[in-house]
Amino acid sequence: MGAIMPVSTNTAGKKVWQLRNRNETLTRWFCFLVLVATFMWCWKYISDATTWFFVWDAPNIAADIGSRAFPPRWSYMDKLWGPIWDTLNIATIGTVLALIIAVPVAFLAARNTTPSTLFIRPIALLIIVSTRSINSLIWALLLVAIIGPGTFAGLIAIAIRSIGFCAKLLYEAIEEIDHKQVEAITATGASRMQIMIYAIAPQILPAFAGISVFRWDINIRESTVLGLVGAGGIGLQLQSSLNTLAWPQVTLILTVILVAVVIGEWVSAKVRGAII
């Protein structure tokens, strides 16, 4: 017994302490070896399946496309103002719609606010998991098929995908609140709704603001590709430019997307800083 415990007695009769006993150390080394072996095997598998000629040729192709992509075709910008505005709207309105649904779902999912752990909580969790597990591009594909191509399909796709994300982070924030504040408000004779607005809402407000702008920031990026499947926004122009090998236009579109994303990140960082 003594030899395999982290605390053991050596021959001189002193107590010795190690973080792990011998068996644990051996197990960890073995696991590490298995991990390295798996990695090497995967590497070899991918290497065998790669046509290396194309890979060696890649720098030339990239240089070729690069040379044809510059300079960007600035005059194409006239046709991009509309789509980029659509893209921003998809992201913003989609986030707002998602939040409107995510807030009640989060309250129903949080262990400390759900009316019933047995029935309602599982339903709320199901909504969260199902909306979260499917990428917005796939939602967009589905919705384009259902409600037809256009900005609206993209907007709904972004909204649905964001519900689970926002609700999950929010319900985790609700579960982490300080229960004593809730207890104190309850003791005044406040109703359930009053407890929610006085004891819970102030505690989760910073998390709510952070989650909202974070998701908005992600949605700006996601909505730029929705056009690839016909769900509106700047992705549509990107796809047609790629299809017609109009590389100078592609460069311009990618630049516009980059600028939009940078502005989005700047705004969300400012908002987060202001609220927390």
Add this chain to the structure above:
Amino acid sequence: MLKLEKLTKTYPTGDQALRAVDMVVPNGQVLALIGPSGAGKSTLIRCINRLVAPTSGKVILNDLDITALGSGGLRRARRTMGMIFQEYALVERLTVMENVLSGRLGYVGFWRSLTRRYPQSDIDEAFRLLDRVGLLDMADKRADELSGGQRQRVGIARALIQNPELLLVDEPTASLDPKTSRQIMRLICELCRERGLAAVINIHDVALAQMFVQRVVGLKSGEIQFDGAPGEMSEEVLTRIYGEEDWKATIAKAEDEVVA
């Protein structure tokens, strides 16, 4: 008058926090509840306003059986019991004024409380109480900007604006320095006297309790071991409540202060 009849609480884990406690607190009496950690003091206080649901037994406040009430009745009953907490339990991100006014939540409707449109009489009372506890110029500060003693004063104002008949006080001085502790205890006891309020005060500090209250109840393992005037406390009593220890200093010091 508050009456506890065979009040029992057994937690789902099997812990018996209260074992058939009988106790009567007459109107206007300030009572200190002492006992070791885990003796059931917090549970007892929370069973009175049913923040913790008692397993069996009755809590009767002025002929109203609180244990028999439905949710609406319970909310109305809670309005008559102000509660003051260890570590204050203020809503940290709200202002001092909002925290004090939250004591009126049981009296105002949902929309008025959401939009913070409290009746002028409540606002007048809030200012009067803030003045009484010495925080009049702090009304617009956020609760987390205050010091410990100031926060507990806000907690006291929040409990009193309920216009309660009974104060439930849970370790009011546990996180305060000795001087502030005394000031807070003195304030609570003065306010009880001014308003003829009864109070049940959980407290760890035996000497502090002896200084201010009229009656001491000692709880151990969910049972009452001592019930009497502060002056009747002896080394033998403290040993019965807390176990073997040299209690001479604790008692002697308290007696000096009572005399002084």
